[in-house]
Amino acid sequence: MPTKNWFMWGLDLFSGLFLIAIGLGVLVLAYMYLADRLQTKQAVRHNYPVIGRFRYFFEKQGEFFRQYFFAQDREELPFNRAERNWVYRAAKNVDRTIAFGSTRTLETPGTLMFMNTAFPTLDTDSVPPSPVTLGPDCRTPYTSTAICHISAMSFGALSRPAITALSHGAAKAGCWLNTGEGGLSEHHLKGNCDLVFQIGTAKYGVRNEQGHLDDDKLRAIAAHEQVKMFEIKLSQGAKPGKGGILPGVKVTAEIAGIRGIPIGQDSISPNGHIEFKTVADILDMVAKVREVTGKPTGIKAVLGDTCWLNDLCDEIAKRGEAAAPDFFTLDSADGGTGAAPQPLMDYVGLPLKESLPLLVDTLSQRGLRQRVKIIASGKLIVPSKVAWALAVGADFVASARGNMFALGCIQAMQCNKDTCPTGVTTHNVKLQQGLDPRDKSVRVASYNHYLHHDLGLIAHACGVNDPRQLQRSHVRIVTDSGLSVSLDKFYAHMDR
16 A cells, blocks of 8 residues: 555554544543533532532642642641651651752740750760660569650551551661550561550450450460550640541451451541540550450540649649659640541640640649650650750650651541552551552651661750650740740749
């Protein structure tokens, strides 16, 4: 066939396909127009057929556009770009320095500044963080030199490869991993790291048919050498007053088996322990778990009303110091979670900046500060915030979302939808394929290493060789006047 005929034949074919495509496009637009006009659930689509659909598309994509194109380094919430970038660089073990000055404003009320000394300690003067023992009177006390640990994230809220990576990463970093309220899975155990077993209000993994603690199941959990402590969760920062929420789409057969719940149904924990009516009941459960397991046992809560805290101290005074919890994990009202009602997440509870000094001072005034160790949790993902918590009086810091960033989280805000694009909070096997536990465990360990390292930089600049020696006098906070005062003076004048 002559070349010209081939060309004409190809042109005719292309023209035909083009016309077919145009025709199909017209049919699709006609269908969308009719569908939009006939439906009455969405007024924008009904009144503006076809083009109204773009409104919902842009609404869905808005958070991604803000993150990459419009938000400034220090603007975005819940974590800004500067904070996330520090975590990413630490996790990847790349250069963490910046140039040309900080993008952080120093005049905004609430801004923290650490007071450097004329005689900073040198690297040769620095020492490893001092060890802290929890539950010294237990049959099996627990001692840790690490300051920063991995906060509660259950298997269910997080994916199998994510939990596996955290387990191996915690072992490499020498820190503990909190199981979250979803029970103990084989994935928590894979890395052979230290574990804190959390007992939530539903008591997954340690409950009997009536919803109470099962002593035999408690002993079985405690028999794992890796399980070092038990944490009884009263409430968490993202949804104080409501129990855990795991959407049914994330309740796989494996997760349902561990929790003892139906496959594919929402896993909603009670908003409180059925045993708890008074503070005495809390101490009774602490005593029971500690006696059955032989291991340190503490409580976790976000503070709001503080009357119960004073009542708890009164009850401990009656029973004796030995009745006190071995630790108190204090969560912040801006804590994170996979799923929570927005009114609770936005408006209920005290943030850590107010509740931590309140808890520390209350325990100090009641003579319980040395007996009850304090674990601070809530957006403490960078060294400066960890240093602040230690200066205020915390013994340890536990972070969930910082370690999620180390796993590759991009703050897509999809945790509750099983559509996490990085495989961290989804059980979609296809999406999980991008999360290699071997690679991400190294990043988790690296993040925790540099979190401690740069925490040491702040401590050395303040003239102490151990971050645990930081005091409130080492930190100043900007007030409404635009001038700063030391934290010890600031908290002394707080309205309690």
